[in-house]
Amino acid sequence: MSMATTGHLAKILNDNQEALLEGWLGGMLSRLVRRDKAAEADIRQHASRFLPLVAKAVEKGQGYDFDAAAFADVRAQLAEMSAARVRQGYSPTETATFIFALKEPVFALLRTTLAGDANALAAELTDSGALFDRMGLYTVEQYQKGRENVILRQQQELLELSTPVVQLWKDVLALPLIGTLDSARTQVVMENLLQKIIETGASIAIIDITGVPTVDTLVAQHLLKTVAAARLMGADCIISGIRPQIAQTIVHLGVNLEDVTTKATLADAFLVALKRVGATVTRTDQAT
Secondary structure (H helix, E strand, C coil): CCHHHHHHHHHHHHHCHHHHHHHHHHHHHHHCCCCCHHHHHHHHHHHHHHHHHHHHHHHHHCCCCCCCHHHHHHHHHHHHHHHHHHHHCCCHHHHHHHHHHHHHHHHHHHHHHCCCCHHHHHHHHHHHHHHHHHHHHHHHHHHHHHHHHHHHHHHHHHHHHCCCCEEEECCEEEEEEECCCCHHHHHHHHHHHHHHHHHHCCCEEEEEEEECCCCCHHHHHHHHHHHHHHHHCCCEEEEECCCHHHHHHHHHHCCCCCCCEEECCHHHHHHHHHHHCCCCCCCCCCCC
């Protein structure tokens, strides 16, 4: 591609920024599902920064290779804008419209500028169109990455919320588990439990698996790792919620829990824990 050809787009962007900005904003805003002043101001700010960046990139790179170093600042702004759109709840289509809506006013100016040179116009429309398409796809790619990051962060937060460590008594903690234990969740469980042991100085930790639907070899290994880590911190563990089906499964799998105290219910485990810490439980029956 010659410098003369690539110069047309840069010149149009530099010489017609106000007109392009108004035409571009009109196209974008007409496609938005939600319209408010904050959204319009945000779009205008991004658009005002974007046009000079593209013009500079085309001039510096002497071409329309979007992956070239000359377009680094353009890619950075598109990535920033896409991440913001994820947080603000925009759809991928609305995000890509930021680029695709610019093609219409740019193409209109190209047709006017190159009206007397059909070959140059055709080449410019093809090359600049490919550039805008590549930038539009890039915004979608960045939007997808941003959304995946949000989902991963939410999953991590849900894991932390689903593994609460409760202090039942002085020196006694309880960790009720609900759902399936996998490697990622086991790590969160272990970290939360160890942190609570450090904060409270507890000597007994009850791990209740009443809400764990199935116990296989992997789940049993995860439990044993958690017990071992707690012991290294000076706390002994009691596993409660051992239902008949789970007991049979553990025996069938040959998992060794001989060194771990197990109880059928959390209440039974709590009584054992109280005795170990020297507490006395007295039941008073009142006559009816």
